[in-house]
Amino acid sequence: MSAPTLLIRDLKLGFRSYAGMLEVLHGISLHIAKGERVALVGESGSGKSVTARIVLGLIQSLRSARVSGLVEFEGRDLAKLSERERHALRGTRMSMIFQDPTSSLNPVYTIATQFHEVLLRGSPGISQAEARRRAVAALDDVAISEPERVLDSYPFQLSGGMNQRVMIAMALANEPSLLIADEPGTALDVTVQAQTLTLMRDLTERHHTAVLFISHNLGVVREFADRLYVIYKGRIVEQGPTAALFDDPRHPYTRALLQAVPRITGGGIPEIEDASEAYFAPLVVREGFGEPGRAG
Amino acid sequence: MREPSRVTRPLLSLRSVSKTFTTAGRMVRAVDDVSFDVAKGECLAIVGESGSGKSTVAHMILGIYPQSAGEILLDGSLLPARRALIHRRAIQLVQQNPLSSLNPKRSIGASLRLALDVHGIGERSARWDRVGQLLEEVGLPADFRSRAPSTLSGGQRQRVAIARALACQSELVVLDEPTSALDVLVQARVLKLLNELRAQRGLTYVFITHDLSVVRNVATRVAVFEKGRLVELSPTETVFTNPKHPYTRRLIGAVPVVTAQEAELRGRLMEKSNASA
Numbered sequence: 415m416s417a418p419t420l421l422i423r424d425l426k427l428g429f430r431s432y433a434g435m436l437e438v439l440h441g442i443s444l445h446i447a448k449g450e451r452v453a454l455v456g457e458s459g460s461g462k463s464v465t466a467r468i469v470l471g472l473i474q475s476l477r478s479a480r481v482s483g484l485v486e487f488e489g490r491d492l493a494k495l496s497e498r499e500r501h502a503l504r505g506t507r508m509s510m511i512f513q514d515p516t517s518s519l520n521p522v523y524t525i526a527t528q529f530h531e532v533l534l535r536g537s538p539g540i541s542q543a544e545a546r547r548r549a550v551a552a553l554d555d556v557a558i559s560e561p562e563r564v565l566d567s568y569p570f571q572l573s574g575g576m577n578q579r580v581m582i583a584m585a586l587a588n589e590p591s592l593l594i595a596d597e598p599g600t601a602l603d604v605t606v607q608a609q610t611l612t613l614m615r616d617l618t619e620r621h622h623t624a625v626l627f628i629s630h631n632l633g634v635v636r637e638f639a640d641r642l643y644v645i646y647k648g649r650i651v652e653q654g655p656t657a658a659l660f661d662d663p664r665h666p667y668t669r670a671l672l673q674a675v676p677r678i679t680g681g682g683i684p685e686i687e688d689a690s691e692a693y694f695a696p697l698v699v700r701e702g703f704g705e706p707g708r709a710g
Numbered sequence: 711m712r713e714p715s716r717v718t719r720p721l722l723s724l725r726s727v728s729k730t731f732t733t734a735g736r737m738v739r740a741v742d743d744v745s746f747d748v749a750k751g752e753c754l755a756i757v758g759e760s761g762s763g764k765s766t767v768a769h770m771i772l773g774i775y776p777q778s779a780g781e782i783l784l785d786g787s788l789l790p791a792r793r794a795l796i797h798r799r800a801i802q803l804v805q806q807n808p809l810s811s812l813n814p815k816r817s818i819g820a821s822l823r824l825a826l827d828v829h830g831i832g833e834r835s836a837r838w839d840r841v842g843q844l845l846e847e848v849g850l851p852a853d854f855r856s857r858a859p860s861t862l863s864g865g866q867r868q869r870v871a872i873a874r875a876l877a878c879q880s881e882l883v884v885l886d887e888p889t890s891a892l893d894v895l896v897q898a899r900v901l902k903l904l905n906e907l908r909a910q911r912g913l914t915y916v917f918i919t920h921d922l923s924v925v926r927n928v929a930t931r932v933a934v935f936e937k938g939r940l941v942e943l944s945p946t947e948t949v950f951t952n953p954k955h956p957y958t959r960r961l962i963g964a965v966p967v968v969t970a971q972e973a974e975l976r977g978r979l980m981e982k983s984n985a986s987a
Contacts, residue, residue, distance in 0.1 A: 457893035458864075574760075603759035604920065608964040630893065633923075633966025660968060674898040675968050676923040678950060679975055683902045683927050688865065688895040 417489030418706065419592050419624040420446040420469065425483035427464060427473065427648075438464055439648045441483065443705045446592070449622040451615075453639035453656075455629055455671075461648040462628045466594045469626065470510060471500045488591065505535040508592040509585040514601045515577035519569035525549075525580055526565040529587070536588030552583040556613055575606035579613065586617055593618060596628045611638055632675055636660055641703070644668045646693055654700035666692035719786050720747035721882060721914050722771065727780035729766050740766045742938040743780070750881070753908060753915040755925040755946070757961070758935035767935070768884050768918050772803055784882070799829045802875035806887040808867035812859040818845070818870050819855025825877040844873040848903060865896035869903065876907070886918045901928055922965050926950055934958045950975070959983040 427439040439461045446452045456462045467473045471492060474481055485492045487508065492500065512518040520528060529549040533540050540548075546565065553561035556579040569577055578599060585593055598614065599607035615638060618625050629635050635642055635656070642659060644652045644667065652665035663669045670693070674686050729741040741763040748754045758764045770777045776791035783789065789797055805811040812821055822841045826832060832840050842852030848869040859867055868888060875883050888904070889897040905928060907913060917929060925932055925946065932949045934942040934957065942955040953959050963980040967973050 457895065604922070604964040604966075605759065605960060608966070631966060632894070632968050636968055637966055661970075670895060672968060674894040676898075676901070676921075676927045677969060678923045678926050678962065678965055678967060678972050679969075680926050680947075680950070683898050683905060685902070686895060686898050688899055 416448070417486065418445045418447045419450075419488060420444075420626065421484070421486040421706070422465070422469070423484040423486075423705070425465070425468065425485060426481070427461070427468065428480045429476075430478045430480065435480070437648065442643075442645065442648070442650045444643050444650065444653070445706055446624045446626060448591070449618075449624055451618065451625040451627060451638060451640045453627040453629060453635040453642040454645055455632060455635050455642055456645035457630055457671075459647075460645045462630075462645050463596055465645075466510070466596055466626060466628050469592075469594060470504060470508065505532065506588045507590055508594065509588070509590045510594040510596065511578075511581050511585050511598045513597040515581045516569055516574055516601075518581065519577060521568060521570055524566055524568055525572075529565065529584060532584045532587050548587070549583075552587050553580070555586075555617065556580075556583045558583075574602050575610065578602060578606070578610050582610070582614060582617065586621060586623065589621060590623060592624045592626065594626045594628070597630070598627075599634070600629075600631065607634070614638070632660075632672060644671070649694075650697055651693070651695070652698040654698075654703050658700060665698045666690065666695055668698075718750060721750045721785055722748040722916070723783040724767070724771075725781050725783070727767075727770060727777045727782060729763075729770060729775075730778045740938050741770070741777075744935075744938075744940045745780075746933055746940060746943055748882075748914060748916060750914055751908070751912050752930040753917055753928055755917045755919060755929035755932045756935060757919060757922060757925055757932060759920060759961075761937065762935040763938040764918050764920075764935050765886065766938075768803075768886055768916065771916060772801055772884055773797060795829065799878045800880050800882065802878055802880045802883045804868075804871050804875050804883060804885045804888045807891050808864065808871045809859065811871055812867060814859055816859075817855065818857055818859060818862070821859075821870070822855065822874050822877055825874055829878055831878065840877075844877055845870070847876065848873045848907075863896075864892050865900055868892060868896075868900050872900075872903065872907070876911075881912070882914045882916070884916045884918070887920070888917075889924065890919065890921060897924075904928065922962055923967075934961065953979065956983055 423443045424441045425439055426441050428435045428437045454462045454465060464473060468481060469485060473479050526546060526549065530542060530545040533545045533548060549565055550561040553564055558564055558579055564572065599610045602610065611634065627639055639656050641655050643650050646667045652668045663672050670686050673684050676683065725745050727741060727744050731738045731740055744767065756764045756767060769775055771782060773793035781788055784800060819841045822844055823837055826837045826840060841855050845852050845854050850866060850869055889900050892900060901924065908915060919925060929946045931943065931945050933940055934955065936957045942958050949958060953962065959979045959982065963976055967976060
């Protein structure tokens with residue numbers, strides 16, 4: 415079996431502060447196989463976004479951060495790579511989509527200029543004309559009907575949904591093997607969010623891109639991911655295939671989380687503890703869905 | 711569905727209300743000829759996507775800016791464009807983000823007391839105790855009044871914002887996306903609190919939101935807005951089982967769901983939508 419696209423083992427993260435060490439991640443392990451869509455679900459402050467940032471190598475350079483544990487990308491230990499090698503991976507082999515598309519695009523450059531910059535990362539020396547040709551094709555892929563007009567626009571001239579599609583096109587332009595999506599579409603309307611998800615699903619399937627999908631929205635996760643990890647206060651509490659986990663949540667926290675989501679079929683708002691000792695119960699793993707190279 | 715408003719006078723009525731904004735020499739019709747009643751004690755949800763005019767409606771009800779045409783009545787009497795103190799007391803607001811709606815430099819208690827001072831509610835000497843009571847009514851300990859907003863969690867802050875709206879003892883509360891900045895577990899508890907307060911005190915809510923699954927569980931009636939127009943207004947049950955307008959069906963069809971039953975309901979509505987298209 416070839417190495418998984420992403421392998422995280424016993425990852426710990428702490429921040430040094432005036433009051434001593436602030437532990438954020440207490441040893442989390444997860445993996446994503448080639449072309450697999452995996453979600454990391456948790457509430458705010460659970461550590462899901464910092465995990466994504468560690469994979470990108472953005473936390474390690476902070477002076478106050480203490481990171482330990484193994485992060486392997488396509489079989490290479492990220493900690494052993496030089497800053498330069500890690501930089502070379504970003505935007506080419508791995509890329510990221512952020513929550514708010516409009517603020518993650520630069521307002522003073524046209525989409526065409528920004529697209530050129532993205533393509534330069536993957537194909538150094540690419541000409542403007544060639545970049546434009548590829549950008550048109552990429553925008554066409556994300557169902558943008560007038561790619562030429564969009565390329566000559568500034569981000570603020572486009573709608574949120576349009577910007578989100580541009581972001582997706584850019585993120586996939588260099589054919590990365592891992593796409594990290596941090597709450598994509600939460601800033602958008604539901605109808606646009608639904609379209610965005612379908613689009614991301616189709617595209618990543620076609621390009622065999624593995625996805626680490628960070629979200630707090632269980633409904634969105636159910637529709638997008640093959641497998642999921644539930645994270646609570648820096649610990650993974652349950653993992654397994656999406657359908658099984660939604661049908662039969664076994665960890666008290668997962669159960670509470672699922673119960674708390676209001677249903678469109680009605681039934682009122684249930685009585686749920688927002689904090690409980692039971693949520694710290696040990697990890698629940700489904701048979702056959704443990705971490706590679708480990709028992710269970 | 712109109713019977714209750716005929717028997718008893720509606721608490722709030724909008725009659726042919728419109729709002730046009732002029733930006734860069736262009737006229738934008740944000741709200742277009744909207745009329746509806748809000749009965750005493752109900753929770754009317756106003757749903758729609760961004761740009762549908764739902765927040766503009768809320769702002770006009772609150773008197774933040776006047777309507778361009780039409781009239782708004784509270785308990786049978788016309789609300790003026792410039793609201794007097796008494797009108798401002800009668801309609802209260804809970805905003806989306808409690809971190810920006812509470813003054814960070816002011817203690818929780820001072821923020822709550824301000825409402826009592828402005829409207830001259832209760833004896834001066836008793837107000838500090840009243841602030842403690844208000845906090846207890848929303849499920850927070852009374853000694854939170856000396857704390858700063860930054861020391862509270864999101865859910866606790868939203869409870870403070872609710873307590874502040876209750877301080878004026880108004881009947882009508884406009885809730886503008888009150889739980890969309892909260893985590894689901896916290897959201898469930900805040901929604902539960904809102905439901906209980908409405909039942910206990912006979913409050914009337916105008917609940918602005920884009921989250922239809924929340925609407926299903928708290929609202930008595932739902933008003934669906936699309937591009938400034940009111941396209942559907944029905945009891946909640948009807949909207950979710952037999953929506954009339956295609957836009958409503960599209961909206962429900964896009965909601966991410968967590969159970970098979972929900973997916974089935976959604977599929978059924980979408981089928982109808984395709985059949986009628």
